[in-house]
Amino acid sequence: MxxxxxxxxxxxxxxxxxxxxxxxxxxxxxPVCGTPLFRKPSGEVICPVCGTRVILVSSDEEGRIERTKLVLAGVMEDLVRALEGEVMDLREGEVESLDRINKILEALERLVRINSELGSRSSQT
Ligand SMILES: [Zn+2]
Incomplete structure (x- = not known):
């Protein structure tokens, strides 16, 4: 070549x-000139050609984000299942389940937000 x-x-x-x-x-x-990056003995990652210093997202952190997403997906499934149960109870006239439905929805909303924050962080390449 x-x-x-x-x-x-x-x-x-x-x-x-x-x-x-x-x-x-x-x-x-x-990211600037496309040259392979090098790791100095000090641990610093640098481009030997243009001198750009790069902070690599360690695979450890990526792995942690992926694991967190998996856990969140599991929690979300549980919450949806719980929500279904509460909706059934509500249909049977259990008014207190409205309260619980609200709480579950709040938790779901939070999960979705965390999930999208994780997503935007790990897709920045
Ligand atoms: Zn460079």
Whole structure:
């Protein structure tokens, strides 16, 4: 593969320098110039070509968000089931279930909000 832009030589030189310094090449690429990112021994992630510092969302955090979503989905299912039960009770004339329905709806609303916040955070790539 031929590097077409004029900065190509400079780019590969800088990549080589980074490797020589013992920086670890990552599979992620620089959001500015598309060069593979490197992790310095200090833990800092940097683009060796344009010097952009990148904060990588660790896979740990992504995993945690995904797990949280799963838990939330489970809770939501339980709440919907509880809601169905309360609606049945209400039909049978149990007025107190109106109160419980309200509380369940509030909880559902909160869940939906948390869920969408998690979604917008993890889809930022
Ligand atoms: Zn860069």
């Amino acid at each position: 031929r590097v077409s832009d004029t900065g190509g030589d400079e780019k590969s030189k800088k990549l080589a320098e980074a490797l020589l310094k013992g920086w670890k090449m990552l599979s992620e690429t620089c």
